[in-house]
Amino acid sequence: MIAPTPITLTVNGETVAAQVEPRIHLTDFLRENLGLTGTHIGCEHGVCGACTVRLDGEIVRGCLVLAVQADGKSVETIEGLSDSGALDELQAAFRDRNALQCGYCTPAMLLTAHELLARNPTPDRATIREHLSGNYCRCTGYQAIIDAVEIAARARAGAKS
Amino acid sequence: MTDAPTTRPGLSELDRPNSYIGRAVPRPNLKRLMQGRGQYVSDMSLPRMAHVVFLRSPYAHARILGIDSAEAAAMPGVIAIVTGPELAKVCTPWVGVLSHLKGLKSAPQYPIAVDRACWQGEAVAAIVATSRAAAEDAAERVMVDYEELEPVADMRTALDAATPVIHPELGDNLAFERNLDAGAVDAAFAEADHVVEAEFVFGRHTGVTLEPRSILADWNPGDERLTVYQGTQAPHMMQNIFAKHLALDESQVRVVCKDVGGSFGIKVHVYADDMATAALSKLLRRPVKFVADRLESFNTDIHARDHRCKGRAAVKADGTITAFEIDDLTGIGPYSVYPRTSAIEANQVVNLVGGPYTTPNYRARARVVFQNKNVTCQYRAVGHPIACSVTEGLVDLAAAAIGMDPADIRRRNLIADDAYPCASPSGLRFEALSHHAALDKLLAMMDYSALRAEQAALRAKGIHRGIGLASFIEVTNPSPAFYGVGGARISSQDGVAVRMDATGAIICQTSITEQGQGSEALTAQIVASMLGVPMSRVRVTLGDTDNTPYGGGTWASRGAGIGGEAALQAGKQLRRNILAAAASILQADPDTLDIRDGKIIDAATGAERVPLEELARIVYYRPDTLPPGFQAEMMAVRHFVPRDFPFAFTNGIQASWLEVDTETGFITLLNHWVVEDCGTIINPQLVDEQIRGGVVQGLGAALFEHCRYDERGQLTNATMADYLVPMAAEMPDIDVGHIVSPTKDGELGAKGAGEAGTAGAAACVANAVNDALSPFGARITEIPLTPELILTALGRI
Known part of the structure; x- marks a missing residue:
């Protein structure tokens, strides 16, 4: 074990200063040091996507980023993005379409879908499927999620027009 | 029979005004899950909580000659390193058999291997430390001296005389065999115009729940109670099993199941890791948490399928299929899983082949064999x-x-x-x-x-x-025919308690559990429909053996059919009780009253008589104004189990x-x-x-x-x-x-x-x-x- 290293970062808009072991990944740091348990752990080898967070505005897998790599950066998690209202349309569509069952993949799925809609406000179903294909869901079979993202895209487009 | 999904044929209780039955209403518990505010066991933490990591056998079959944990025990943060023989003093072994599966045999299984590991991934030592990372660091320094034994890897040769017997005391590697012969199979094949046959091969696979198995066991020596937070489908079954094997009364065990990150049958079984975690909490007198990592999930979550099934069918030229015959072979690992057993899948295959068809002649053999691979069970x-x-x-x-x-x-x-x-x-x-x-x-x-x-x-x-x-x-x-008749303490009935609180809101406790199917939603829908209240006025509690009626939980597609019926009957009884109180207050015949949209109404005219809020105020705060001798009962409990089939x-x-x-x-x-x-x-x-x-x-x-x-x-x-x-x-x-x-x-x-x-x-x-x-x-x-x-x-x- 190497001695803890000081880091300072912004998490959901709040400045956080901490001493972290260099080996601790960002997801463990968020969950264990900050109690932000909405970011989930599914595999810890970068496959399932459940630990997706935003790092300086880009989505990353929190299990593939060390906490020390987030030093000086801005992290946004499901808790912050929910409270800000950024995910309102997506969350409403997920609820109406029952696009989650156990809900374990859902925070990451919402962040990934949010990124897609930011880049491409009117994606077709194949594009949505492709974009979400790095996020495991074992419950839904994906169709309801694809539907919900389509519905949310239309809601966002309607809100802007 | 009707092909319209929204039609509810002849069920007047379900056709009540403002019924939620048959409506696609959203589940009430989604918001917290979408906001990252769910409470999965892997999210939980308690004061003085320790973390356990299991050191697992790298061999499919090996004798444990010795374990040297001296260096590991001196590592920072290590609280205890516990081996199989030590834990066996706290937790008794189990054998996964059921009496209605005639001849099914298995060997005693311990929370941690005692002298022999029987599959790659079986735990051989527990390392308890102040953090998971510290425990993993120490696990690397635990030295185990193994003697590798010949593994039984291929189910096709598991019964051969030359193949080692995994549990010599059982005599052979055959866990279970079932034979069935119905009708005149040989005659049907002899008279067939064509006989078709094939061998069907099914790979082993597993559930891959996105949240791995998680458990947090908290033995409180002051209360002499064990509280287990667990992602499980069957809390009452687990309550019984923790009590039985840890020498506790059932009343000393509480199992709490909050949000569960996927289950699919994976989380309805007794895992050695779970028993070990609970035993460690008792041994160490503090909370102990275990969350499987993904790699050990693949090696220790139950697997399923792994069948080779030879099949034949006899067919006439006009297309009539006159006979089916199968010979099924499945490998289940070294133990039949407790308490549901690993013979159920093969038994189901025998039961179900040919099931949709009129074919009267059917012969089947199923053999279930032990092997040195991870266990299989119901998925x-x-x-x-x-x-x-x-x-x-x-x-x-x-x-x-x-x-x-x-x-x-x-x-x-x-x-x-x-x-x-x-x-x-x-x-x-x-x-x-x-x-x-x-x-x-x-x-x-x-x-x-x-x-x-x-x-x-x-x-x-x-x-x-x-x-x-x-x-x-x-x-x-499923009725008790599935497990209960075989002696398993797995309830096939479920219970629902419904009560109206002092504001007219409804609180409901059910013994079925939620892993995302919608158990909470369907319970609220049914109860709201029976009581004539908006769904938003119904709150449902589930997954807590201290705070729900006793019942089976959610598995084998039983939650809606069994738990739903209990909710319906409990809701109906509370409605009768509410109407009795309303009739008493209003000096009316209860049969002339009903509840609609949260208000007592005149059933004939729909005219509002009194809102439930006001009724609740009177029965809870001014019962002195009710007629002498009348006691309002604002809580009802009903249980249900299918009896006809x-x-x-x-x-x-x-x-x-x-x-x-x-x-x-x-x-x-x-x-x-x-x-x-x-x-x-x-x-x-x-x-x-x-x-x-x-x-x-x-x-x-x-x-x-x-x-x-x-x-x-x-x-x-x-x-x-x-x-x-x-x-x-x-x-x-x-x-x-x-x-x-x-x-x-x-x-x-x-x-x-x-x-x-x-x-x-x-x-x-x-x-x-x-x-x-x-x-x-x-x-x-x-x-x-x-x-x-x-x-x-x-x-x-």
């Missing part, structure tokens, strides 16, 4: 995908042998919709199924004849598409439309259709999503999912990068239709829907692939259908 649709794939594969072979269309041969042989009640040759009793209505609806939904024409046109252009059909039956709403069978049919690339062996799923009949539909959206989710797990088995072991019993693909599951890009949209034949075993009429999708998905995909490959004379009866298998069948590699 979503237990036995159904095997029985369905064998049956439907043979039906397609029979159709091909006589040149009949696959839809026509099914129409000729499916049990008629007016033939019920009736029984199968294996003794299953069917109350009311709808195979023909389902087939007709499915063919219309997919426009079968147009699809056949499109297939022919594309084939002429060298594009190879296939259509596959698969009829199925599904076991749901041992199981409520459902039925359905699935179809797949896919394309096979004959150059690469890749399969593209284009469409998938399902028509199923789960009786009364409480929430059509939740039912459809159960079907779709189930189908996709079946598609995973059909195309991707496989626990690949080598000849030394080593699991070679135990990572998410190597074990493939369906992802969004590969999955088709799935059209779901319904036929509605309510069960009369209860007023609600609901049967289960959780496993129908998984039951038939792989079978229709395999049939579609073989349909696509038919011009090449190639046929594959093995899943997963990898590109390698397809190219091999085509003779390209």
Whole structure:
């Protein structure tokens, strides 16, 4: 074990200063040091996507980023993005379409879908499927999620027009 | 029977004004999950909590000669290192047998291996430390001296005389055998115009719940109580088992189940890791948490399937199938899993083969053998995908042998919709199924004849598409016939308590559990409908043995049918109690009153008499104003277990439309259709999503999912990068239709829907692939259908 290293970062808009072991990944740091348990752990080898967070505005897998790599950066998690209202349309569509069952993949799925809609406000179903294909869901079979993202895209487009 | 999902035939209690039955209302518990505010066990932390990591055997079969933990014990943060013999003093072993599975045998299993590891991944030591990282650091320094033993890796040779016997005291590696012979099988084969046969091979796979198994056990010596926070489907079953093996009274154990990150049957079994964690908490007198990491999940979560089933069918030239015969072999690992046993899947295969059809002659043998691999046990649709794939594969072979269309041969042989009640040759009793209505609806939904024409046109252009059909039956709403009769303390009844609080709001506690199916939603829907209150006024509690009635939980597609009926009856009783109180206050006949939209009304005119809030105020704060001798009872409890049939069978049919690339062996799923009949539909959206989710797990088995072991019993693909599951890009949209034949075993009429999708998905995909490959004379009866298998069948590699 190497001695803890000081880091300072912004998490959901709040400045956080901490001493972290260099080996601790960002997801463990968020969950264990900050109690932000909405970011989930599914595999810890970068496959399932459940630990997706935003790092300086880009989505990353929190299990593939060390906490020390987030030093000086801005992290946004499901808790912050929910409270800000950024995910309102997506969350409403997920609820109406029952696009989650156990809900374990859902925070990451919402962040990934949010990124897609930011880049491409009117994606077709194949594009949505492709974009979400790095996020495991074992419950839904994906169709309801694809539907919900389509519905949310239309809601966002309607809100802007 | 009706094919309109929103129609509720003749069920007046369900047709009440403002009923939520049959409506796609959103689940009440979604917001917290979408905001990252769920409470999964892996999120939980308690004061003085320690973390346990298990050191696991790298060998499939090895004797433990010694464990040296001195160096590890001195590592920072280490609290204790505990071996099997030490933990055996705190936790007694268990044997996974049931008395109704005649002859089933297994060996005592301990929370941690005592002197021998019997599969790669079996725990040999527990390392408890102040953090998971510290425990993992120390685990690397625990030195285990192993003597590797010869593993039993291949189920086909497990019974050979030359193969080592894993548990010598059992005499051989045969855990269980069942034989069935119904009708005149030999005569049917002798008189057949054609006999078709094949060996069907089913790869081992597993559930891959996205949240791994998690448990936090908290023994409080002050209270002399053990509180276990666990992601489990059956809290009361676990309460009993923790008490039994840790020398506690059941009243000393509380099992709490909050949010669960996926289950699918994986989290309904007793795992050595869970027993060890609870025992460690008792030993160390502090909370201990275990969360499996993904790599150990692949090696220790129960696996399923792993069958090789030889099948034969006899068919007449007119398409009548006169006999089925199977010989099934399955390998279950070194132990039968406790307490549900690992013989149930093979037993189900015997029960279910030929189930949709009128075929009267049926012979089956199933053998269940031990091997040095991870254990197998009940996973979503237990036995159904095997029985369905064998049956439907043979039906397609029979159709091909006589040149009949696959839809026509099914129409000729499916049990008629007016033939019920009736029984199968294996003794299953069917109350009311709808195979023909389902087939007709499915063919219309997919426009079968147009699809056949499109297939022919594309084939002429060298594009190879296939259509596959698969009829199925599904076991749901199990009575004690499933486990209770065999001596397992697994309840088949469920209870619901409903009460009105002092503001007129409704609080409901149910013994069924939630893993995302919608148990909370359907309970609230039913209770709100019975009471005539808005759903927003109903709060549901579940998953807590201290705070719910006693019951079975959620497994075997039982939550809606059994827990839903208990909710209906509890709601009705509380309505009677509320109306009695209202009648007392209003000096009216209770039969002239009703509740609608949260208000007591005059039943005849609908005129409002008194809101529930006011009624609640009077009964709780001014009972002195009620007539002498009247005591208001604002709480009602009801329990339910099916009594008329041992199981409520459902039925359905699935179809797949896919394309096979004959150059690469890749399969593209284009469409998938399902028509199923789960009786009364409480929430059509939740039912459809159960079907779709189930189908996709079946598609995973059909195309991707496989626990690949080598000849030394080593699991070679135990990572998410190597074990493939369906992802969004590969999955088709799935059209779901319904036929509605309510069960009369209860007023609600609901049967289960959780496993129908998984039951038939792989079978229709395999049939579609073989349909696509038919011009090449190639046929594959093995899943997963990898590109390698397809190219091999085509003779390209």
